Amino acid sequence: MAARGPERVSVLLPTYNERDNLPLVVWLLARTFNDSGIDFEIIIIDDGSPDGTQEIAQQLEKIYGSDKIVKRGKLFLFPSGTAYIHGMKYASGNFIVIMDADLSHHVRLDFMYCGKQKEGNFDIVSGTRYKGNGGVYGWDLKRKLISRGANFLTQVLLRPGASDLTGSFRLYRKEVLQKLMEKCVSKGYVFQMEMIVRARQLGYTIGEVPISFVDRVYGESKLGGNEIVSFLKGLLTLFATT
Amino acid sequence: MTKLGQWLCGLALLGSAWAALALAPPGLQPPAPLRQALLPLPVYLLVAFGCYSLATVGYRLATFNDCEEAAAELQEHIKAARADLRRRGVAP
Numbered sequence: 001m002a003a004r005g006p007e008r009v010s011v012l013l014p015t016y017n018e019r020d021n022l023p024l025v026v027w028l029l030a031r032t033f034n035d036s037g038i039d040f041e042i043i044i045i046d047d048g049s050p051d052g053t054q055e056i057a058q059q060l061e062k063i064y065g066s067d068k069i070v071k072r073g074k075l076f077l078f079p080s081g082t083a084y085i086h087g088m089k090y091a092s093g094n095f096i097v098i099m100d101a102d103l104s105h106h107v108r109l110d111f112m113y114c115g116k117q118k119e120g121n122f123d124i125v126s127g128t129r130y131k132g133n134g135g136v137y138g139w140d141l142k143r144k145l146i147s148r149g150a151n152f153l154t155q156v157l158l159r160p161g162a163s164d165l166t167g168s169f170r171l172y173r174k175e176v177l178q179k180l181m182e183k184c185v186s187k188g189y190v191f192q193m194e195m196i197v198r199a200r201q202l203g204y205t206i207g208e209v210p211i212s213f214v215d216r217v218y219g220e221s222k223l224g225g226n227e228i229v230s231f232l233k234g235l236l237t238l239f240a241t242t
Numbered sequence: 243m244t245k246l247g248q249w250l251c252g253l254a255l256l257g258s259a260w261a262a263l264a265l266a267p268p269g270l271q272p273p274a275p276l277r278q279a280l281l282p283l284p285v286y287l288l289v290a291f292g293c294y295s296l297a298t299v300g301y302r303l304a305t306f307n308d309c310e311e312a313a314a315e316l317q318e319h320i321k322a323a324r325a326d327l328r329r330r331g332v333a334p
Contacts, residue, residue, distance in 0.1 A: 023332050027323040059332045103320070106312050135307025148302045152295065158245055212312030240246040 008039040010093030010174075013101045014083035015044055019051045021102045026060050026069065043070045044101075045087045085181055088174075097171050105169040106212045116207045123176045123204035126162055126196065127169035127211035134164075134210030143223060150231060157239045158197060162206050165193040166231075169211050176204055189227070190234025197242050260284065 011029055015022055026042055033040040042064075044057045061069040070090050084098060095117070099105045105127070116125045128134050130151060136144070154165050166189045172180070179202065184194045199206060243251070263272055264280040271277060 023327050024320055024323045027327055028319055056332070063330050063332065103316065106309075106316055130302070130306075133307060135309045135312075137309040137313040141303075144306045145299070145303050148299050148306065152299050152302070156295075212307075212309035214309065214313050214316050238245075240244060242244055 007095065008041065008093035009033070009095045009097055009171075010091035011040065011042045011097045011099065012084055012087040012091070013042060013044050013099070014047070014087070015049060015053050015057075015101045016047045017049045017051045017053060018101045019049070019053045019056050022053055022056050023060060025101050025103060026064070030064060030068070039093075041068055041070055041091070041093060043087045043090055045083045047083070084177075088178065088181065091174065094174050095171055096174050096177050097169075098177075099169045104213055104215055106214055116209045117171060120205065120207045122207035123173050124196075124199055124206045125171040126164065126206055126208050127167050128162070128164035128208045129167060129211060129213050130163045131208060132210035134212065136213045136215060138215035146223065146228070150228075150235075154193065154235060157235060158193075158242075160193075160196055161200055162196050163208060165196050167211070167213075168192050169213075170195075186234055186237070188234070189231050190238065193234065194238060194242075197238055201242065 013022075013025065018025075022044070026044075029040070029042055044060075046053050046057065057069065088096065116122065129136055130148075136147075139147070151163075151165070154160065155163075158165075176199070180195050180198055183198050183202075184191060186194045196206065260280065260283065264277060264283075266272070272280070
């Protein structure tokens with residue numbers, strides 16, 4: 001077991017047009033971490049948002065300090081995954097949190113980190129909407145059905161040992177995330193699934209914490225035919241290759 | 243081995259066992275009642291799995307939590323965040 005230095009959590013926030021949500025997310029994160037005494041930094045990776053997200057990030061940096069807010073931007077072409085690789089280079093923490101910047105992930109990081117991770121010394125703590133008192137808000141029946149159906153299919157085909165594979169609210173040890181990023185090749189929803197599947201293969205331990213997914217406080221969430229098709233393609237690819 | 247590989251192996255194993263017993267030549271056939279049960283077994287299993295899937299997804303759909311409190315709490319947090327940020331000069 002490696003010696004424990006001072007611990008720090010780096011939060012990776014990929015953003016695109018999150019001008020309204022970003023300050024709120026940062027404020028909530030800062031408060032959660034400060035209240036629980038956890039050392040942290042927030043890495044904002046913006047994909048050249050045209051709505052002024054970068055300016056807001058700059059203002060936040062002035063308020064919280066540039067050791068707490070790290071701002072990197074201007075990636076073109078944004079397949080899910082490259083933002084994390086880019087962001088990880090600047091992460092100085094030994095734990096990395098990946099979450100959405102649109103307030104859909106209710107910030108309960110103290111629970112994830114101090115609670116679950118410490119409890120089992122897990123390599124990964126995954127937020128799940130499907131167990132315990134985890135759940136969603138703002139989804140109609142159809143959306144819930146698709147979610148449960150897709151998850152069932154995933155469980156049958158991949159037997160992943162984790163209840164929520166497409167969720168993207170997770171805490172990783174830094175070296176674990178680095179290792180997984182090297183191995184994963186998919187994009188979008190499937191990328192999140194592949195991370196867990198590969199983690200299992202590599203023998204990493206995964207703890208689960210119920211989370212609430214509050215759908216798009218502002219703006220609308222997307223789940224069209226295209227997403228479903230690419231999810232199925234990704235699922236079958238994982239089925240055949242892992 | 244990939245998951246697909248595991249499935250194919252499993253299916254090949256079960257399939258050949260079933261074929262050996264159910265489709266055996268007259269000399270090596272198991273007793274008649276066993277054969278009668280064995281022949282439609284794959285279809286029965288498929289249907290049973292279908293029913294299990296429907297029941298499981300239906301149950302999970304019905305018990306899918308609606309996080310009213312989390313949403314309400316979030317609205318509270320947003321209000322507090324906005325007020326504080328305005329004080330500090332960030333315009334959300």
